[in-house]
Amino acid sequence: MNTTAAAAKAGVTVATIRTWCRIGAVAATKHAGRWIIDAESLDQRIAIGTRRPAQLPNDVAALLRDTFAQARYEHSPRPSYRAAVTGRYVLPPHTWGSAALLRWGLVDELIVRGRTWYLLTPSAVRAARP
Structure with missing residues (x-):
């Protein structure tokens, strides 16, 4: 999944997705200068984000x-x-x-x-x- 699709799915900006990729918050690899994001890893990161405000x-x-x-x-x-x-x-x-x-x-x-x-x-x- 690319950064645009991941941003839409997570409800965040593309810049946030790129940051998550750079810091390792989601599993991603770079191919031809573009991030390819693992969907399962993104789902886990989204779940973490939705739990955080309760804490x-x-x-x-x-x-x-x-x-x-x-x-x-x-x-x-x-x-x-x-x-x-x-x-x-x-x-x-x-x-x-x-x-x-x-x-x-x-x-x-x-x-x-x-x-x-x-x-x-x-x-x-x-x-x-x-």
Whole structure:
């Protein structure tokens, strides 16, 4: 499976899939400069991501709820990035606490014109919704 199909299946960005491949979070090999991802390994990684919010410490869960309140659904910082944010909640640049959420795997990064925007992962949205 290629990175585009894997991103659609996992509900994350292609950049996140590439990162998972580079760090070994999913089993993948590179052929002709493109990642080929093992579907079973991706399914396991998706399962890990969906379990994580249930184990969040109270302070991280509170931070996630506060961050979710600031997020804008499908807000594209630039028209050419609309496809990357379709169906996602976007945080503005320099959102307080976004680095902590990134460490927990609750946000994905999107870099637009040198500015970093954060997209809440589907599992983060499920955990943050009241």
